[in-house]
Amino acid sequence: MSVESKTTARNYSSMPVTIAEGKGSWVKDTDGKWYIDCLAGYSANNFGHLHPEIVEVAHHQLDTLTLTARAFMNDRLGAFTDAVSELTGKDLVLPMNGGAEAVETALKTARKWGELVKGIPEDRTEIITARNNFHGRTISIVSFSDDEDAYKNFGPKTPGFIPVEYGNVKELEATINENTAAVLMEPIQGEAGVIIPPDGYLQTVRELCTKHNVKLILDEIQSGFGRTGKTFASEHWNVNPDMYILGKALGGGIMPVSAVAANEDFLGVLKPGEHGSTYGGNPLAAAIGTKAVELIQRGEFQEKAKRYGEQLRERLSDMQNRNIGIVAFRSIGLWAGIDIDPSLKTGKQMCLDALQEGILIKDTHGSTVRISPPLNIGSMDLDVAMTRFEKALER
Numbered sequence: 001m002s003v004e005s006k007t008t009a010r011n012y013s014s015m016p017v018t019i020a021e022g023k024g025s026w027v028k029d030t031d032g033k034w035y036i037d038c039l040a041g042y043s044a045n046n047f048g049h050l051h052p053e054i055v056e057v058a059h060h061q062l063d064t065l066t067l068t069a070r071a072f073m074n075d076r077l078g079a080f081t082d083a084v085s086e087l088t089g090k091d092l093v094l095p096m097n098g099g100a101e102a103v104e105t106a107l108k109t110a111r112k113w114g115e116l117v118k119g120i121p122e123d124r125t126e127i128i129t130a131r132n133n134f135h136g137r138t139i140s141i142v143s144f145s146d147d148e149d150a151y152k153n154f155g156p157k158t159p160g161f162i163p164v165e166y167g168n169v170k171e172l173e174a175t176i177n178e179n180t181a182a183v184l185m186e187p188i189q190g191e192a193g194v195i196i197p198p199d200g201y202l203q204t205v206r207e208l209c210t211k212h213n214v215k216l217i218l219d220e221i222q223s224g225f226g227r228t229g230k231t232f233a234s235e236h237w238n239v240n241p242d243m244y245i246l247g248k249a250l251g252g253g254i255m256p257v258s259a260v261a262a263n264e265d266f267l268g269v270l271k272p273g274e275h276g277s278t279y280g281g282n283p284l285a286a287a288i289g290t291k292a293v294e295l296i297q298r299g300e301f302q303e304k305a306k307r308y309g310e311q312l313r314e315r316l317s318d319m320q321n322r323n324i325g326i327v328a329f330r331s332i333g334l335w336a337g338i339d340i341d342p343s344l345k346t347g348k349q350m351c352l353d354a355l356q357e358g359i360l361i362k363d364t365h366g367s368t369v370r371i372s373p374p375l376n377i378g379s380m381d382l383d384v385a386m387t388r389f390e391k392a393l394e395r
C-alpha cells in the first residue's frame with residue numbers, strides 16, 4: 001500500500017507505514033499488521049488511541065454543536081477555561097489550536113506586557129530563548145531555532161529573540177537586561193533528545209526572572225500532561241512559571257487543542273481584537289479539552305508514567321550494560337531519549353528496524369531516538385515493546 005499520494009507535499013519524510021486504525025497503545029497498518037505505538041503522536045496520544053471517555057464526549061459534541069467562532073459565546077468554553085485554570089493555578093486561559101499558535105500567543109503577550117507594563121521602549125522588547133529548543137514552525141518561532149532545516153531559506157528572521165545555552169545560568173544572567181520581557185523555555189527539551197536540565201537550573205531561572213521583573217514562560221506542550229510522572233515537568237523542580245503553554249495531549253489525540261494560562265497581570269494585557277483564531281476555543285475542542293483535563297486531574301496517568309517509566313529505565317539500563325548498541329540514554333517518567341551507537345546505525349535506521357519488529361519510534365536527530373508510549377500502555381505491552389526494541393537494535 002502506498003505511503004503517500006503524489007499530491008501530498010513533501011515537508012515530512014514519513015516512515016514507510018500507512019496506519020489505518022488505532023486502539024490504546026496499538027495501531028494497525030493497511031496490510032493488517034499491528035504495531036506498538038511508542039511515539040504516541042509526540043505525546044499527543046498520552047491517553048492512548050481512542051480513549052473511550054474522550055471519544056464519548058467527542059461523539060456527543062459532534063452531534064450537538066462544533067463551531068460558533070468567538071464572535072459568539074458557546075456553552076462549552078467556560079468549563080474548559082475553568083478546568084485549565086484549576087489545573088495550572090492561573091487566572092486566565094486563552095485557547096488556540098496547534099502548539100505553535102499557543103507559543104505565538106505567549107510571544108505576543110510577552111511583547112505587549114513588556115511595552116505596556118514593564119515600560120520597554122516600543123519595538124525594543126527582547127525574549128530570551130534556549131539553544132536547541134523546539135517550539136514549532138512559524139516564521140517567528142523558527143527565527144530562534146538552531147536547526148538549519150527549520151530556519152534556512154525562511155529568512156529574514158524575526159528580531160528580538162536572544163538564545164542562550166540551556167543549563168547555563170551565568171549566560172542567562174548576563175543576557176537579561178532592561179529590555180528583557182520574558183524567558184521562554186521547555187522545562188525538558190524534547191526534540192533535542194529529552195535533555196533534562198541540571199539540578200537547580202530551572203529554580204535559578206525562576207529566581208532570576210523574578211529578580212529582574214522578567215516573565216518565565218514554560219512550554220509544556222510535550223513535557224506536560226503526565227509524560228514525566230507529574231502533571232507538568234516543571235513540578236519536578238517546584239518551579240511555577242508565569243505562563244504555561246499547553247497543547248498536544250490537551251486535545252486527547254483527537255484534534256488540535258492548545259492554550260496558554262497565566263495570571264491577570266500578564267495575560268490580561270490582551271484586549272479584544274488583538275489576538276484570536278476562528279477555531280480557537282470551539283465547542284468541540286473545548287469539550288474534548290475539558291475531558292482531557294479531567295482525566296489528568298485524576299492522577300492515574302502520572303502514576304502510570306512513573307511506574308512504567310521505572311520499567312522502561314530498567315530495560316534501557318540493562319541493554320546499555322550489555323553493550324548491545326546504546327551509548328547513553330536520558331529518561332524521566334515514560335519518556336526517553338536514547339543515543340544509539342553511531343557506528344552501528346543511524347537513528348533513522350533504528351526506527352526502520354523497529355518498524356520491522358512491530359514498534360513505532362522516531363529519531364530526534366543524528367543517532368538519537370525517542371520513546372514516548374501512551375501513558376496507559378501497561379506493563380505487559382511495555383515489556384513486549386522493549387523486547388522488540390532490543391531485537392531492532394540487534395538487527
Ligand SMILES: Cc1ncc(COP(=O)(O)O)c(C=O)c1O
Nearest residue numbers: 098099100134135136219221222
Ligand atoms: C515543546 C513543543 N512546543 C511546540 C510544539 C509545536 O506544536 P505543534 O506541532 O502542535 O505546532 C512542539 C511540537 O512538537 C513541541 O514539542
